[in-house]
Amino acid sequence: MELKTVEGVMESFLRQCGGYAVIDGGLATELERHGANLNDPLWSAKCLISSPHLIRSVHLDYLEAGANIIISSSYQATLQGFESKGLSRVEGENLLRKSVEIAREARDIYYDRAAKGSRDTFGDKDEIIPRKRPVLVAASVGSYGAYLADGSEYSGVYGKNVSLETLKDFHRRRVQVLADSGADLIAFETIPNKLEAKAYAELLEEEAINIPAWFSFNSKDGTNVVSGDPIAECALIAHSCEQVIGVGINCTPPRYIQGLILSIGRVTTKPILIYPNSGETYDADRKEWLVS
Helix, strand or coil: CCCCCCCCHHHHHHHHHCCCCCECCCHHHHHHHCCCCCCCCCHHHHHHHHCHHHHHHHHHHHHHCCCCEEECCCCCCCHHHHHHCCCCHHHHHHHHHHHHHHHHHHHHHHHHHHHHCCEECCCCCCEECCCCCCCEEEEEECCHHHHHCCCHHHCCCCCCCCCHHHHHHHHHHHHHHHHCCCCCEEEEEEECCHHHHHHHHHHHHHCCCCCCEEEEECCCCCCECCCCCEHHHHHHHHHCCCCEEEEEECCCCHHHHHHHHHHHHCCCCCCEEECCCCCEEEECCCCEEEEC
């Protein structure tokens, strides 16, 4: 789906979808269900190197289940993380592009099946592929804490040496590459504090990023993001950025969602997005999700 201007993009897309759009679910959870071992600092981005076909399969699963938006496997794909694995900067940039290419390929396969309107034998079941519907590909950008792979994206505490400029320099090239990758939008996900939200907003403006973006925060109390910054103040940063077309919540217990929606809605008229979440808590030491 070609998006030419930022203004009104999400509103137009939502109208095409019938008033609301469905975001896909957890990528890493499904990759593990498909047999991937993600016990690695690169997490789901590891599969870009070892098993890209699994990523494509998960995207297709979500499209066939009704998703209108699929999110690329680049959440934990950083140039710095790839370099720590011995890959060059060029190889890392190619993997970022590959994450979007895989999602676009999955969309093309889905569209092809939908156009044929025939029975599908994907997996173990005979299924009728539903009619073609609007689908966007979002390029995921995880927080600085995700790169650290120590659970920092669930605390928002990066240390006094991590400044606004540090975060902008860390994210800059990745955002540039993903903006030119063919994605329809950039999804800044699991933003844990105001500082990183401000860094993203300034980057979008400084680099004249020409595709839309959304900001998604995480909360552990229903009032603040995980760092303790008020969700309303964080949402206001997103609201003030012209390139941002939606504001929302991910990686947050379901019991807090209603209050967060109300808080966000008081400071922005932009569409609100909520990711599916089953309520587990991430144990950074054990590298696993625990039922809370």
